[in-house]
Amino acid sequence: MTMSCDDAGTSGVQRFEVFTGAGRRRDWPDEVRASIVAESYSGRETVSAVARRHALSPSQLFTWRRELRKQMEERGVPLQAGPVFxxxxxxxxxxxxxxxxxRRSNKPRRxxxxxxxxxxxxxxxxxxxxxxxxxxxxxxxxxxxxx
Structure with a gap:
């Protein structure tokens, strides 16, 4: 009886990849980070849409927003997090x-x-x-x- 893994040590390597680096890890300057966070608070589009446009994961942008709220609260400046009614x-x-x-008709009346x-x-x-x-x-x- 032979198994599909029997030839694992006898066949040559068909594909070999070398990963050099930590992937998409980037260091964002503070002013760029601040502008992206401000854009996410504008209310014109969703946080996820802003993140996508800047090639960020939404969770990263939510983390930046949470950090900003924490910094602002430490300074005594509350940051409006939701809609204002x-x-x-x-x-x-x-x-x-x-x-x-x-006398009413079936037409909608304005x-x-x-x-x-x-x-x-x-x-x-x-x-x-x-x-x-x-x-x-x-x-x-x-x-x-x-x-």
Whole structure:
């Protein structure tokens, strides 16, 4: 009886690899590391997406974020780790009258008045229907920058 491993010592070497180095281990300068961590806190994309774009593993970026939070807490500066919730106020529109039930149609109805009102640090911004998304984003970013 022969086994598949019987010829292990008699056949020649077909492939031989030499690993020189520790793989993908890199030394990141502090300013590059800080910019990547700041980008991960921007909220524009996920932490994993930021890590992928910089050829990092997500766990490495999460570790950097945790180290930054720890350093900031030691200095007495709390770092906001999650989303910030603001109070939402919903007010009924004064000039919109309800349609009688007998006259309703099957078409979806849009009210004539619709807006989103943001108030950040005493600054109120009202965004009406049809506003350009680029302009909305620019206004919100400008409000965030003034904080």
């Amino acid at each position: 603001v109070p939402a106020v919903v007010e009924a529109a004064a000039d919109v009258e309800p349609v009688p039930a007998a 009210s004539k008045v619709s807006a989103v009102e943001l108030e950040i640090d005493g600054v109120a911004v009202k965004i009406n229907r049809g506003a350009d998304t680029g302009m909305i984003t620019a206004v919100i970013e400008a409000l965030k920058a003034t904080r």
